[in-house]
Amino acid sequence: MNQDRRDRLRDAAIAVLAREGGRGLTHRAVDEAAAVPTGTAKNYFPTRDALLRAAAERCAERYHALAEALAEPGPQDGAGAGAGAGPGAGPADAAQLAALLAGLLRDTAGPGRTRVLAYLELQAEAARRPWLAALLDPVAAADFAAHAHLLRAAGLPAGPERARALTLALHGAIPHLLTGAPATLAAAGLDDLDRFTRELLATVCGRRPDDHPIGPGGGSRRRLGGR
Numbered sequence: 001m002n003q004d005r006r007d008r009l010r011d012a013a014i015a016v017l018a019r020e021g022g023r024g025l026t027h028r029a030v031d032e033a034a035a036v037p038t039g040t041a042k043n044y045f046p047t048r049d050a051l052l053r054a055a056a057e058r059c060a061e062r063y064h065a066l067a068e069a070l071a072e073p074g075p076q077d078g079a080g081a082g083a084g085a086g087p088g089a090g091p092a093d094a095a096q097l098a099a100l101l102a103g104l105l106r107d108t109a110g111p112g113r114t115r116v117l118a119y120l121e122l123q124a125e126a127a128r129r130p131w132l133a134a135l136l137d138p139v140a141a142a143d144f145a146a147h148a149h150l151l152r153a154a155g156l157p158a159g160p161e162r163a164r165a166l167t168l169a170l171h172g173a174i175p176h177l178l179t180g181a182p183a184t185l186a187a188a189g190l191d192d193l194d195r196f197t198r199e200l201l202a203t204v205c206g207r208r209p210d211d212h213p214i215g216p217g218g219g220s221r222r223r224l225g226g227r
Contacts, residue, residue, distance in 0.1 A: 008034050009041050010058035013051050018117035022125050025051055052125055052132055059119045060139050066107065090153020094201055097154040101170065101197040105190075109177040117178060143167050156205045165204045 012034035016025050030041040030051065045051045091097040108116050119136075126133040144160075147167045151158035173196075176184050185191045189199065 005036070005040070006044055006054075007058070009036070009044055010054045012041075013045075013055040014058055014118040015114055017055055017121045018114040022121045025055075025121075027051070049129070049131075052122065052129070053135065055118060056122050056132060056135050059115055059122065060136075062112075062115050063139060066112070090150055092154070094154050094156055094205075095198075097150055097156070098194065098197040098201055100150070101200070102193040105170070105173060105177060105193050105197070108174055109180065113178065116174060120175075120178075143171075151205070156201065162204050166200065169200055169204070 009030055012030045013025065015033050016029045020029065025048065027041040027045075027048075028038065030045075031038050034041070041051065045054050091100055122132065122136060126136050144163050144167050147170075148158050148160070148163035151162060151166070156162075173188065173190055176188055176190055182191070189196045
């Protein structure tokens, strides 16, 4: 089968999930979103479960592509460039890590919004489909190891409990960012993502009273206390 058309259909399935939710994921809707003749999606993905699998695999591919792009060396610009979750790369200090995490959160509410919405819909579907839960599990589990790596790379305490706290806090921010309700964003501190990630790292990793705050140009490798 044509790989370009297959990818086009998988991207269309993600778009439909993000726009219409799980109930709206039909072969006809995917055909329309991909602007292909009726019956094309069914030819590539004969069942609805096959559509769900295709969307999940595409979401995983996009996630890994983003992580690899962030791992490319380059200047920190606050948008996530210059450090990433790859095993061979990482932020040089706490300030760079805070900037990276803020960039990832901006991607959630911006360019990555469709993918993240679709992924949340897939998680809801996975609650009723063990095979889909098994497919998504490695992607979700990888976040914990990736954040532990980033903490270590930045010279911060990186015990499992800290990686869990950081990962779950970031995941908890996602629904609020997608909704974009101003009062909730302000109450959660998500109206300033750079400040949010600096404060989150200070909270997760622990900071002595004489430590300097994590900020642009001020993130020393050893300024945070803890394990």
